[in-house]
Amino acid sequence: MNDYLTIEHCEETLWLLPDKALYWPARRALLVADVHIGKAASYRALHQPVPRGTTEATLARLNTLLANHDCQLLVVLGDFLHARTGRAPATLARLQAWRQRHAELRIVLVRGNHDRHAGDPPAELGIEVVEEPWVLAPFALQHEPLAHPQYPVLAGHVHPVFVLQGRARQRLRLPCFLIDDKVSLLPAFGEFTGGWRVHPDSTSRVFLTGAERVWAL
Numbered sequence: 001m002n003d004y005l006t007i008e009h010c011e012e013t014l015w016l017l018p019d020k021a022l023y024w025p026a027r028r029a030l031l032v033a034d035v036h037i038g039k040a041a042s043y044r045a046l047h048q049p050v051p052r053g054t055t056e057a058t059l060a061r062l063n064t065l066l067a068n069h070d071c072q073l074l075v076v077l078g079d080f081l082h083a084r085t086g087r088a089p090a091t092l093a094r095l096q097a098w099r100q101r102h103a104e105l106r107i108v109l110v111r112g113n114h115d116r117h118a119g120d121p122p123a124e125l126g127i128e129v130v131e132e133p134w135v136l137a138p139f140a141l142q143h144e145p146l147a148h149p150q151y152p153v154l155a156g157h158v159h160p161v162f163v164l165q166g167r168a169r170q171r172l173r174l175p176c177f178l179i180d181d182k183v184s185l186l187p188a189f190g191e192f193t194g195g196w197r198v199h200p201d202s203t204s205r206v207f208l209t210g211a212e213r214v215w216a217l
Contacts, residue, residue: 005207005214009179010138010152016177016207016214019061020187022154023069027136030065033077033143033156036114036190038091054191055091059098061189066102074105077156077186078112078132078143080121092122099125110134112143112157145183152181159188161195162206162217173197177207177214 004015004023015023022031037055066074081087099107107127109115121127133140133148140151145158164172175187178198187209188195200206206217 003213005216007179007205007207009184010181012138016209017065018209018212018214019065020175020189020209021065022177022186023065023071025070027073028070029073029075029136030069030071031075031077031141031154031186032062032189033186034079034112034159034188034190035076036079036188037081037095038087038118055094057191058189059094063098063101066105072106074102074107075134075136075141076107076109076127077141077154078110079114079156079190080109080112080127081115081118087118095121095125108134110141110143145185147182153183154186155183156186156188158185158196158198159194160185160198161187162200162208163197164208174208174210176209176217179205179207 004017007014007016013025015025017023024031035058037058109121109127109129110132111129120129132142132144135151138151140148140153142153142155143157145153145155147153160176160178161173162176164174173195175195176198177187178185178200180203198206207214208217
């Protein structure tokens, strides 16, 4: 059984992956949003106790996804780096080693709000940086979840989660994909990210990620 969920959206076949990424077979493209490399280092620079190893974990997950899928293109829908204070030498060295491992991969970053504050990735990483929207027909690829006048949007930014209500007031917050004809949302890919609760309407489809699977709500 496949660990991904196949959906048809805007006449395109898309794979929703359990590790909070989207694979687009026709384009041989992997899409992720809100990676937030260096976020933990940024918090430590403010003398806040946060876990270590988040960058290594995020890059390891990307390695696995790229190994398991036929990818020519990696698209980051904004917020690749978290902040200028997260550009620690050790973090940048890990990024450089990761990039060398995937030297033939085309990487496009659709600049997000954190990217504008953190600065573009170092040139030696060979990452193309574009402003939103970046049109890859039939979609407009964006960071901000704003409708496009011509194309359906795939975006990030809000770190969507859905809350499942259980018995005895139990609640489970799970990252989710929110698929809509106008603006669709990808979950945050980064290790150290929060989430914004979505309240889908009748025109939207919600797909939850967790326990190494994706399932429709």
